[in-house]
Amino acid sequence: MSGHNAAAVEKSNPVDIYRSHISDLLAPITGKPASEIYDRLSTTITLDKGDLGLPVPALRVPPKEAAAKAQEWSEKFPESDLVEKPVVSGTFLQFFFRPEPLIKLIVPSILHKKATYGMNPKLGLRDPSDPSKGQKRMVIEFSSPNIAKPFHAGHLRSTIIGGFLSNLWEAAGWDVIRINYLGDWGRQFGLLANAYGMYGDEEKLKKDPIGHMFDIYVRINKDSKPEEDEIKNKKENLKQAIADKKDTTALEKEIEELESKSVNGKARQYFTRLENGDQGALATWTRFRDLSIEKYKKTYARLNIHYDVYSGESQVERERIEHAARKLEESGVSEESQGAIIIDFTKNPKTKKLAKAIVKKKDGSSLYLTRDIGEALKRYELYNFDKSIYVVASQQDLHLAQLFTILELMGHQDIAEKCQHINFGMVHGMRTRTGDVKFLDDILRDAGEKMHEVMQKNETKYIQVEKPKQTADILGITAVMVQDMTGKRVNGYDFSLERMTALEGDTGPYLQYAHARLCSITRKASLTIRDLENADLSLLSETHAINLARTLASWPDVIQNTLKTQEPTTILGYLFKMTHTLSSSYDVLKVVGSEPELKKARMALYEAARQVLNNGMRLLGLSPVERLANHP
Secondary structure: OHHHHHHHHHOOOOHHHHHHHHHHHHHHHHOOOHHHHHHHOEEOOOHHHOOEEEEHHHHOOOHHHHHHHHHHHHHHOOOOOOEOOOEEEOOEEEEOEOHHHHHHHHHHHHHHHHHHOOOOHHHHEOOOOOHHHOEOEEEEEOOOOEOOOOOOHHHHHHHHHHHHHHHHHHHOOOEEEEEEEEEOOOHHHHHHHHHHHHHOOHHHHHHOHHHHHHHHHHHHHHHOHHHHHHHHHHHHHHHHHHHOOOOOHHHHHHHHHHHHHOHHHHHHHHHHHHHOOOHHHHHHHHHHHHHHHHHHHHHHHHOOOOOOEEEEHHHOOHHHHHHHHHHHHHOOOOEEEOOEEEEEHHHOHHHHHHOEEEEEOOOOOEOHHHHHHHHHHHHHHHHOOOEEEEEOOHHHHHHHHHHHHHHHHOOOHHHHOOEEEEOOOOEEOOEEOOEEOOOHHHHHHHHHHHHHHHHHOOHHHHHHOOOHHHHHHHHHHHHHHHHHHOOOOOOOEEOOHHHHOOOOOOOHHHHHHHHHHHHHHHHHHOOOHHHHHOOOHHHOOOHHHHHHHHHHHOHHHHHHHHHHHOOHHHHHHHHHHHHHHHHOOOOOOOOOOOOHHHHHHHHHHHHHHHHHHHHHHHHHOOOOOOOOOOOO
8 A cells, every 4th residue: 555655645635546546447347538437426425325426327328327337337347455346326336445445545644744634735726737827816805894883793704704715715725815895984984083072082992992982983873863853853844844835945054054063964074074185084084993903803813814904995096986987887887867877787688687776876975886896996906816705794695796797797707707705694693691792802702701601510620621711712712603604604593602602512612622532632642643653554443443534534525525615514514523423433442541552553543533623623713722621
């Protein structure tokens, strides 16, 4: 097996050795090209169906003949030192790898590659045969909270999913640029600046900028409600007076005066100053924005997330927005409708389902759509991306479909084709213990506190934990993230602190305990990495050992599949399946107390499992815990 061993170290996916081997043996039997067979061989969902499966109809065999062909090909399949004779299951051929060569191939491969096992950086090369041509580039926009407004459930999901996708594409060798497109522009900044002038507290702003800004923002909205109600009533009276054909001059003047003196009127005036580049207004706005970003950075770091660019609505120059609107008009894409500028998608049968989109309101102010067009074109100019992903809730499905279609209609089909919306369903019932959620920090704090309570229930274990509060915090963050990634993205879920912090079942804490247990076994075994590398792996003959090795072998294929699904649950499902296989092995494959050679072999297998679990957790954005109690 030494030749195969060396090849496995070279190949990013050891199972590809088996694919090549099976394809070469099947090609003369089937009369099909080996490359075609190779592409059709995929890992199975459960081990009882083999290690690789081949659907015979996928090789362009007529459905009526598929079962007979499967039988014939299985009978003609020659003896092999790597795989058993294929098992026929209807129109499928199931290939089972011979255990000893597999274990001798997989375990050393994992021990050698460590953190890179499963990754294939060549996928991200522009030209795999010439690495000097560089990597493909991806821009990914995710999280994107609004400054001075709550960090709601949608932002949480976007943050977790976007962080994961960034890691995934980086593992595939892409150059990934992470962008946080902040809601950092608009009338609310006029409101916020005025609120700070009225109720601001410098100390509170420095200590908790996001919280303090939110509090004064809520307060000014509450305090301005009576005057807004008064203006609203007067406008109702005005409507009635017009209907009654009365003289409305005095009433109109009164409303105008009330509006200009009102909190919202002053906010509009402040924002106009901001848009016109007033230095004082810009200085205040910049300070609010910078303080918010500093705070966000600390919170994101707790989720192992960082950004290359903190962009935002404010960063799209007015000229770009106006240019986009002008280009839409000139190309006949947009039209006037009741004083506003709209795009009517219903006129074209292909785009009918996109309805109508407003580009400019009656008062001449631009809407999100024109800003987003400007931003998309700016990103392409700046980064010349090969792929641009928007991680945004499915409520925005229509908006983003309109955006991509407009880019196409404007003559930017090349850019539109590179854009993709990764959507997700909503989280329901996300509340802190004190009420509705305001910020991500509140959610993480609550999960950490709940986790601490769960840990305290087992007094004997709790006493052994070195830094219980710190550990509870990491477990709490893991709990939140794993709950979010458990189902398919498009499905919403009910936020439940009880369920996510449970130590049993498929939860974040369960994964952490599985990792910590493997680390504990490693410490107790007191073996060196040299001991493991020299282990006699032929001693691993038990079904539990074989099945664990088979599961570890499929990890690179799982990553490959996830690049297609772009679903965190593809990775998570695999990790739970693997840790369940592990848990059932501990009683059978004992390390401590075993005779020395067997101890080394089993420990090499467990170390390989720990490495794969660690790799998977890090890919998801989790921080694997090495010690949950003071084990020796």
